[in-house]
Amino acid sequence: MKKISVRGTLGDCYTACLKLLKEEDIHIFHYTVHKQFYNEIKEIYNLFHNIRKVEFIEFLFPESKEVSGVPEEGMVWFPELYLPYLPICGAEYIVICPHTGREDAMARKIPMETINRMIELLDPIPVVLIGTDKRYKDIKCYKNLINKTTITEATSLIIDSWGFVGPEGYPTFVALSHRIPSVVFWKRWQPVQARLLGNPWQEHIIDLIRIEN
Numbered sequence: 001m002k003k004i005s006v007r008g009t010l011g012d013c014y015t016a017c018l019k020l021l022k023e024e025d026i027h028i029f030h031y032t033v034h035k036q037f038y039n040e041i042k043e044i045y046n047l048f049h050n051i052r053k054v055e056f057i058e059f060l061f062p063e064s065k066e067v068s069g070v071p072e073e074g075m076v077w078f079p080e081l082y083l084p085y086l087p088i089c090g091a092e093y094i095v096i097c098p099h100t101g102r103e104d105a106m107a108r109k110i111p112m113e114t115i116n117r118m119i120e121l122l123d124p125i126p127v128v129l130i131g132t133d134k135r136y137k138d139i140k141c142y143k144n145l146i147n148k149t150t151i152t153e154a155t156s157l158i159i160d161s162w163g164f165v166g167p168e169g170y171p172t173f174v175a176l177s178h179r180i181p182s183v184v185f186w187k188r189w190q191p192v193q194a195r196l197l198g199n200p201w202q203e204h205i206i207d208l209i210r211i212e213n
Contacts, residue, residue, distance in 0.1 A: 012069025100169025
């Protein structure tokens with residue numbers, strides 16, 4: 001098997017998989033200090049048929065090629081992921097993911113009042129909420145699935161949606177890589193510029209909105 005090292009969390013893992021999609025029989029050595037994401041990272045790797053084995057390591061594996069999580073020319077921008085269909089509703093729906101990132105200064109969270117206002121403005125279009133932050137679990141919408149989906153289920157919901165709203169991060173990468181029209185919230189401009197602009201994903205961004213808090 002081909003040995004590959006990857007570092008980072010969910011978004012880095014997904015982008016690295018897109019870079020490796022043309023390869024076969026890959027053994028991943030994944031490094032991150034954020035061990036609370038091990039299960040989610042493993043689940044993302046499991047979405048890709050060519051990833052045969054995943055090991056989490058305490059340091060970068062010296063005898064492997066490192067693949068970064070920054071999008072770049074030559075990767076597969078628009079993969080075909082075949083995931084279980086989740087019959088959420090009989091009509092087109094919009095997915096809103098209110099937050100991405102770690103629970104620290106890197107966290108990117110859309111204000112509660114903004115989420116409520118968007119749901120109001122989108123009515124009667126069904127809105128499905130996904131994510132893990134319990135602060136959003138009581139928001140009223142068509143389907144509030146906060147803390148009720150796996151990574152695979154959330155990914156499937158995004159891929160089958162009519163539109164997506166969320167901060168820059170893994171869910172946004174999934175949406176854009178499946179040509180889902182997206183409104184992207186951002187906190188730091190550098191990651192947006194490096195990952196979302198000047199590449200084929202940019203065409204599917206409807207708007208970029210700064211998170212002020």
